[in-house]
Amino acid sequence: MNSCCFICVFAVLINKVCLQVTVEAVIGGSVVLPCSSTQHDHKLQDIDLSWRHNGSIIVVDIIPHRTSPMTQDPKYKNRTETFPEEYLRGNFSIKLNNLQHTDAGQYICYILHSSQYQTVELIINDSVSTEQGNQGETDHEGMGPSLPLLLVCIILLVLLISVIVFIVVFLRKKVLNQLRGSHS
The missing domain is CATH 1.20.58 (Methane Monooxygenase Hydroxylase; Chain G, domain 1)
Structure with a gap:
């Protein structure tokens, strides 16, 4: 036993x-930080999720059933995008736009109802490499530990x-x- x-x-x-992935992006570009749940039968009233940067900075809280406004650190205002059409499928990825050096670091996606969390390490480069393409956005291929x-x-x-x-x-x-x- x-x-x-x-x-x-x-x-x-x-x-x-x-579960940690490393994502690279460039200054001024955009990047999708991946987060998905192993459960795929979500109900809107059960979804309660938090994205944090370096442990405590509130990037965004995803709580679709709450009517109060989203809590968010001012440095992320108008720079984050979520994908509400994906929530019921368990995809809680976010997109960060207009990237800055201070955006580099560890991002944690806490899926509260299931006690799951995922970690994404964001590395910010000064210029676009040939692997990242012209937009400075990362794709999901090649993202791994x-x-x-x-x-x-x-x-x-x-x-x-x-x-x-x-x-x-x-x-x-x-x-x-x-x-x-x-x-x-």
């Missing part, structure tokens, strides 16, 4: 750590596989010993 719990903890760690994060995920995965192999070998020996004991 304890080994199963250990495997579950590793699986959760791998899942949580690997950053290299250090990928290494952490690989290490955790190797540890998880090692634990599973150890458990299988241990259980196999135990069963073989029991079989030998019953034949004596």
Whole structure:
């Protein structure tokens, strides 16, 4: 029983750590910060979501059933776009426009009703690279975990596989010993 719990903890760690993506964009450009829920049967009254920059700055709160105005840090006023037509499908991505150096950093998308969160690291470059195209917008292709994060995920995965192999070998020996004991 304890080994199963250990495997579950590793699986959760791998899942949580690997949810971070890195997105690159340029000064003055726009970028879509991805966030989606694993649930796809959302009701408007259940949607309650917050985007935060560097832990505490309110980028935008998405609460479609509330009639009061959105809370938002003044530096994001008129620079964020949401996609309400996507909410019921579990897509809570946002678009940041007119990017500035101060926009770089970590963005966290908290999906409150399901206790999920996703992390996006935004890197701001001074000029457009050939991979980003002329608009300075990122596309969803090629977005994945950053290299250090990928290494952490690989290490955790190797540890998880090692634990599973150890458990299988241990259980196999135990069963073989029991079989030998019953034949004596």
